[in-house]
Amino acid sequence: EDQVTQSPEALRLQEGESSSLNCSYTVSGLRGLFWYRQDPGKGPEFLFTLYSAGEEKEKERLKATLTKKESFLHITAPKPEDSATYLCAVQAVWGGSQGNLIFGKGTKLSVKP
């Protein structure tokens, strides 16, 4: 069964304290792995798509990496405005584009000044 597990469920950091969020997955053929940011009461905001093991993408203080079994979202020197829930999702090859995007439950990040 295709599955996505994110850890930890919640993470509290001090401003400037770097850390990583984990997304482990099992899927019968990975087409893509997606990272989103979601603020309370809002829709998910697209961050990255990763397609193959070894791929890395960066955006400001965020860096996403991908292996054959998991993805990491590294947050370097976070600021309070990085506080949000971060969602990971995988897309199976057989599902086709847009089809069967499987989401994890998310990691709620709080960054204290």
Place this chain on the structure above:
Amino acid sequence: NAGVTQTPKFQVLKTGQSMTLQCAQDMNHEYMSWYRQDPGMGLRLIHYSVGAGITDQGEVPNGYNVSRSTTEDFPLRLLSAAPSQTSVYFCASSWVAGEQETQYFGPGTRLLVL
């Protein structure tokens, strides 16, 4: 560009009532989808469409109906609302260029079924 818009923002229904959640995008995206988000469950795919006139079921399609008559609009219909359909509903559209895909989500519709 307004991006992905959803109406209404909030709705209260009584069990058995029907309603349509509206979703529109102005980015000319072919791919659109509907998700529901429940506490502790993560986002789950209800229905999706790969273009006008083409729709397919996702993980949790029961009790919902969709159609796609234009590229811009992808309404979600609740046929006979049940308390189990209390949730936050998100519409999304995707842009695909070769192997690169970017998904945009709307702001959501909060639905309460009494």
